[in-house]
Amino acid sequence: MIRLTNIQKSFGKQAVLKGIDLSVEKGEVVVILGPSGSGKTTLLRCVNLLERPQDGEVAIGDFTVSCKHPSKRDILTLRRKTAMVFQHYNLFKHKTALENVMEGLVIAQKMPKEEARERSLRVLEKVGLAAKADAYPSQLSGGQQQRVGIARALALNPEVILFDEPTSALDPELVGEVLSVIRKIAREGITMIVVTHEMSFAREVSNRVVFMDEGVIVEEGKPEDIFSRPQEERTKQFLRRIT
Ligand code: ADP
Numbered sequence: 001m002i003r004l005t006n007i008q009k010s011f012g013k014q015a016v017l018k019g020i021d022l023s024v025e026k027g028e029v030v031v032i033l034g035p036s037g038s039g040k041t042t043l044l045r046c047v048n049l050l051e052r053p054q055d056g057e058v059a060i061g062d063f064t065v066s067c068k069h070p071s072k073r074d075i076l077t078l079r080r081k082t083a084m085v086f087q088h089y090n091l092f093k094h095k096t097a098l099e100n101v102m103e104g105l106v107i108a109q110k111m112p113k114e115e116a117r118e119r120s121l122r123v124l125e126k127v128g129l130a131a132k133a134d135a136y137p138s139q140l141s142g143g144q145q146q147r148v149g150i151a152r153a154l155a156l157n158p159e160v161i162l163f164d165e166p167t168s169a170l171d172p173e174l175v176g177e178v179l180s181v182i183r184k185i186a187r188e189g190i191t192m193i194v195v196t197h198e199m200s201f202a203r204e205v206s207n208r209v210v211f212m213d214e215g216v217i218v219e220e221g222k223p224e225d226i227f228s229r230p231q232e233e234r235t236k237q238f239l240r241r242i243t
Pocket of ligand 1: 016034035036037038039040041043
């Protein structure tokens with residue numbers, strides 16, 4: 001479904017991704033773990049070319065883009081197949097929850113407004129925010145804002161949703177409501193790649209855990225194997241530090 005091949009990304013002289021290969025099956029929930037600065041967010045942003053790798057290939061379904069010289073059209077096509085949920089929600093402050101969810105449908109997908117409104121209301125209901133459709137972001141808690149961010153991604157009906165530390169900006173008491181929404185949509189079989197520090201979430205919801213360090217994938221496997229029987233010393237060290 002998604003195949004990243006030999007993804008290489010440097011910022012100046014710093015090599016941040018050193019030839020990453022990663023495949024994700026349809027319906028799979030893959031969690032990326034690793035120390036701060038290991039390249040997790042950069043890798044996620046390479047999937048939709050928000051970061052442009054110097055080398056490598058990104059394939060979603062049967063659509064393949066070579067990262068060296070992607071055309072604008074390639075980038076657009078890739079973006080339409082993906083949706084991203086950001087750490088800081090990235091909502092439009094002057095638009096209501098409903099308008100935030102509708103925006104991508106009306107502007108990018110050129111969906112008629114009435115249809116976009118209906119679909120957006122349905123996904124707002126799915127994330128438990130039907131009653132807040134007309135609220136502005138400033139009138140919502142962080143957890144509610146992030147649920148709008150998730151609704152916005154879901155509404156686009158993407159082939160994969162990319163979650164970039166979706167709960168790390170939240171007060172601890174608001175993390176649970178966001179994780180339970182993500183858990184619910186994971187169960188519906190939507191393909192997801194999730195960068196997170198929430199170990200219990202990774203353990204419970206993911207099909208596969210990928211552990212990164214210093215721009216390489218050190219180890220990957222089923223969550224029960226990675227958490228209970230990590231093979232690599234770097235994985236063991238990381239898990240000892242955070243659990
Ligand atoms: P992680 O998500 O694992 O914490 P990141 O992918 O955010 O790691 O960052 C990996 C490394 O790349 C870090 O050293 C970070 O400082 C660097 N980096 C990330 N984005 C940029 C950027 N836009 N410009 C320069 N360096 C960056």
